[in-house]
Amino acid sequence: MEKRGGTPSPSPRSTEKSGKDLTRSGDANGGASAGGNATPKGDKEKGVNVQVILRCRPLSEDETKGNTPVVISCNERRREVAATQVIANKQIDRTFAFDKVFGPSSKQKDLFEQSISPIVHEVLEGYNCTIFAYGQTGTGKTYTMEGGGTRKAKSGELPTDAGVIPRSVRQIFDILEAQCAEYSMKVTFLELYNEEITDLLAPDEPRFPVLPVPEDKNKKPIALMEDGKGGVFVRGLEEEVVYSAGEIYKILDKGSAKRRTAETLLNKQSSRSHSIFSITIHIKELTHESEEMIKIGKLNLVDLAGSENISRSGARDGRAREAGEINKSLLTLGRVINALVEHSGHVPYRDSKLTRLLRDSLGGKTKTCIIATISPSVYCLEETLSTLDYAHRAKNIRNKPEVNQKMMKSAVIKDLYSEIDRLKQEVFAAREKNGIYIPRERYLQEEAEKKAMTEKIEKLGVDLEARDKQLVELKELYDAQMLLSAELGEKLEKTQKDLEDTRHALHDLEEKYSEAKSTIKEKEFVISNLQNSEKSLVDCAYNLRAELENAAADVSGLFSKIERKDKIEDGNRSLVQRFRSQLTQELDALHKTVSTSVMQQEDHLKEMEDDMQSFVSSKDEAAQGLKESIQNLKALHGSGITALDNLAGEIDMNSQTTFEKLNSQVQSHTSDLEKCFGVIALGADNLLNELQCSLSKQEERLAHFANKQREGHLRAVEASRSISNITVGFFHSLDVHASKLTSILEETQGVQDQQLIDLEKKFEECAANEEKQLIEKVAEMLAISNARKKKLSKRL
Numbered sequence: 001m002e003k004r005g006g007t008p009s010p011s012p013r014s015t016e017k018s019g020k021d022l023t024r025s026g027d028a029n030g031g032a033s034a035g036g037n038a039t040p041k042g043d044k045e046k047g048v049n050v051q052v053i054l055r056c057r058p059l060s061e062d063e064t065k066g067n068t069p070v071v072i073s074c075n076e077r078r079r080e081v082a083a084t085q086v087i088a089n090k091q092i093d094r095t096f097a098f099d100k101v102f103g104p105s106s107k108q109k110d111l112f113e114q115s116i117s118p119i120v121h122e123v124l125e126g127y128n129c130t131i132f133a134y135g136q137t138g139t140g141k142t143y144t145m146e147g148g149g150t151r152k153a154k155s156g157e158l159p160t161d162a163g164v165i166p167r168s169v170r171q172i173f174d175i176l177e178a179q180c181a182e183y184s185m186k187v188t189f190l191e192l193y194n195e196e197i198t199d200l201l202a203p204d205e206p207r208f209p210v211l212p213v214p215e216d217k218n219k220k221p222i223a224l225m226e227d228g229k230g231g232v233f234v235r236g237l238e239e240e241v242v243y244s245a246g247e248i249y250k251i252l253d254k255g256s257a258k259r260r261t262a263e264t265l266l267n268k269q270s271s272r273s274h275s276i277f278s279i280t281i282h283i284k285e286l287t288h289e290s291e292e293m294i295k296i297g298k299l300n301l302v303d304l305a306g307s308e309n310i311s312r313s314g315a316r317d318g319r320a321r322e323a324g325e326i327n328k329s330l331l332t333l334g335r336v337i338n339a340l341v342e343h344s345g346h347v348p349y350r351d352s353k354l355t356r357l358l359r360d361s362l363g364g365k366t367k368t369c370i371i372a373t374i375s376p377s378v379y380c381l382e383e384t385l386s387t388l389d390y391a392h393r394a395k396n397i398r399n400k401p402e403v404n405q406k407m408m409k410s411a412v413i414k415d416l417y418s419e420i421d422r423l424k425q426e427v428f429a430a431r432e433k434n435g436i437y438i439p440r441e442r443y444l445q446e447e448a449e450k451k452a453m454t455e456k457i458e459k460l461g462v463d464l465e466a467r468d469k470q471l472v473e474l475k476e477l478y479d480a481q482m483l484l485s486a487e488l489g490e491k492l493e494k495t496q497k498d499l500e501d502t503r504h505a506l507h508d509l510e511e512k513y514s515e516a517k518s519t520i521k522e523k524e525f526v527i528s529n530l531q532n533s534e535k536s537l538v539d540c541a542y543n544l545r546a547e548l549e550n551a552a553a554d555v556s557g558l559f560s561k562i563e564r565k566d567k568i569e570d571g572n573r574s575l576v577q578r579f580r581s582q583l584t585q586e587l588d589a590l591h592k593t594v595s596t597s598v599m600q601q602e603d604h605l606k607e608m609e610d611d612m613q614s615f616v617s618s619k620d621e622a623a624q625g626l627k628e629s630i631q632n633l634k635a636l637h638g639s640g641i642t643a644l645d646n647l648a649g650e651i652d653m654n655s656q657t658t659f660e661k662l663n664s665q666v667q668s669h670t671s672d673l674e675k676c677f678g679v680i681a682l683g684a685d686n687l688l689n690e691l692q693c694s695l696s697k698q699e700e701r702l703a704h705f706a707n708k709q710r711e712g713h714l715r716a717v718e719a720s721r722s723i724s725n726i727t728v729g730f731f732h733s734l735d736v737h738a739s740k741l742t743s744i745l746e747e748t749q750g751v752q753d754q755q756l757i758d759l760e761k762k763f764e765e766c767a768a769n770e771e772k773q774l775i776e777k778v779a780e781m782l783a784i785s786n787a788r789k790k791k792l793s794k795r796l
């Protein structure tokens with residue numbers, strides 16, 4: 001057994017070799033380049049993501065008996081884990097993707113071969129690799145890392161439930177033996193408990209009895225020192241050289257047995273500490289120049305204590321403090337992960353020993369794989385979700401792995417020789433000089449160191465006093481802060497829970513909102529359709545109304561026309577009536593006139609006849625008078641002639657000559673007179689005759705004329721009578737036609753009125769029905785939307 005300052009993550013300068021980006025490539029082998037291929041410079045600069053594997057354990061016997069509901073489903077093919085939550089009676093699945101997922105039925109062998117074996121190959125290629133298990137208490141971290149109850153190998157074969165550590169050890173030896181390599185292997189096993197590091201491989205008896213013996217005498221705390229190169233080392237950590245897998249198993253069993261475990265409500269044998277088991281392998285290689293080189297690989301296998309809810313794990317008093325410390329270092333681990341993921345300037349590695357020890361594995365040059373373990377039980381859901389979040393976030397951490405620089409064998413031998421010399425001097429001094437256990441030089445050196453230390457201690461003592469005071473104050477403050485932080489933590493937890501609930505409720509609401517939105521969209525679509533149909537109906541109704549109005553206007557026009565026609569007809573009728581009466585009157589008047597004229601004519605004719613007769617008679621009288629006057633004249637002539645004869649006899653008696661002459665003259669005169677009188681009488685006779693003739697002619701003509709007049713009058717009377725009869729008949733038929741037309745019109749109007757009334761009624765009924773239906777539909781929709789609104793507002 002060797003004792004040296006061990007560092008869990010030394011990282012000497014690298015060669016060009018590097019691994020693949022597991023997350024991005026999605027390589028089932030975890031991106032391990034078993035052949036140790038050179039990594040492109042770009043990848044090397046960008047780094048590789050921490051590989052995160054998720055494992056869900058099966059239900060325990062008790063859980064199965066108690067019919068514990070399972071809320072985790074693993075899809076190994078899709079590398080997804082879904083956690084089912086029921087919030088507000090609604091099932092919500094949260095799905096997380098990882099580099100590898102192993103379900104409850106997964107075997108230890110499968111997990112190792114698929115995820116860890118490639119890492120082991122890389123260790124043998126000269127990389128530093130870290131595998132750590134993270135998860136709630138009782139989820140199978142120790143089972144995964146170390147294995148089940150039967151860890152002992154039977155006939156050289158590993159048991160089926162052997163975990164990552166024994167399988168890695170077995171594989172390392174198998175490979176090295178298969179390669180017939182020359183190698184040396186050292187292991188360290190430390191425990192970090194309540195922020196104190198203890199060596200699980202330290203011998204049971206204390207080597208320096210002068211040093212104060214701690215409470216647990218087998219568990220003296222050892223210091224974590226800065227190595228001055230940005231790394232840390234654990235001073236005095238035992239490094240055990242091993243030559244076979246069997247030896248390692250023994251060491252493992254011995255160390256595991258020393259780990260602090262306790263029974264919690266969640267795990268009968270719960271690890272209360274974090275453990276780091278490291279295997280360092282030195283492999284000899286020959287260069288082309290046959291120079292011997294030493295390749296160094298290191299595998300850190302970390303089993304973290306359970307991340308637990310103090311109240312749920314049932315931890316009390318000491319256990320509660322323990323849990324607080326565990327949570328504190330895990331909390332720091334979480335903060336480191338967050339800082340690395342968020343690329344914040346300051347990464348709080350120094351806030352806990354765990355993160356100081358794992359510094360190179362988180363964002364350093366080491367290749368890291370996290371195995372997150374969860375329980376499928378509903379009762380662990382809160383912690384499971386927290387683990388899933390934690391692990392999912394850790395996926396984004398980028399490391400820049402570098403192969404450890406190979407060392408010349410001679411340099412290693414030189415180192416080893418100087419180490420041997422140092423040890424020999426110690427042994428020699430111990431053997432030769434009583435009471436002094438170290439060589440004189442070293443003693444002097446240490447004395448000087450001691451003096452300097454004493455001075456320093458004194459100085460520190462003063463500082464310490466001041467600090468103590470400060471510490472007391474700070475402690476008070478710390479206690480207050482702790483109380484506050486516990487309160488705040490509780491509040492935070494509650495708030496987180498509330499937040500989670502709210503988030504789920506919000507999710508629900510969002511879903512409901514989207515549902516409601518789609519329903520509203522549907523309704524809107526229906527409403528828009530309804531509105532469109534209503535619009536078209538309204539348009540139709542408008543058209544119909546316009547048509548009806550047109551029809552009504554037409555009808556009213558028709559009515560007005562009919563009225564006008566009626567009026568005209570009435571006017572016509574009254575005109576006809578008037579005309580008829582006028583005609584009748586006029587006809588009557590004509591009749592009368594004609595008859596009076598006939599009468600007058602007749603009277604006139606009569607008068608004319610009378611006049612004619614009186615004329616004729618007067619003429620007759622005149623002719624008579626003329627005859628008489630002619631007679632008188634004749635008588636007068638005879639008397640004249642006798643007077644003349646008397647005068648002639650007297651004249652004869654007075655002068656014969658004169659007589660004779662006178663005689664002659666009288667004779668001539670008499671003849672002349674006679675002649676004259678004859679002519680006159682003839683003329684008068686002629687005249688009379690002519691007069692009589694003309695009178696008779698006139699009488700005839702007058703009679704004829706009167707007859708003709710009478711006939712004409714009679715004919716005119718007859719014609720006017722027949723005309724008036726025809727006119728009367730025409731007007732009668734006109735009347736009949738008009739009354740028929742009126743009755744037809746009245747009938748048509750009645751029918752049209754009826755039809756219009758019917759049409760109006762039907763239209764009104766139809767419109768009322770449609771309006772009613774529409775109102776009902778709209779009311780229905782409004783009621784539905786109101787109900788929905790009410791519902792949504794209730795839920796909100």
Ligand SMILES: Nc1ncnc2c1ncn2[C@@H]1O[C@H](COP(=O)(O)OP(=O)(O)OP(=O)(O)O)[C@@H](O)[C@H]1O
Nearest residue numbers: 057058137138139140141142143267270271305306
């Ligand atoms: N994958 C698995 N298959 C079968 N049994 C398992 C599995 N994982 C865990 N178990 C069983 O569950 C119990 C708890 O496991 P384990 O002690 O490994 O949990 P843990 O996470 O290390 O808990 P703690 O943090 O308290 O140490 C053990 O009895 C273990 O055998």
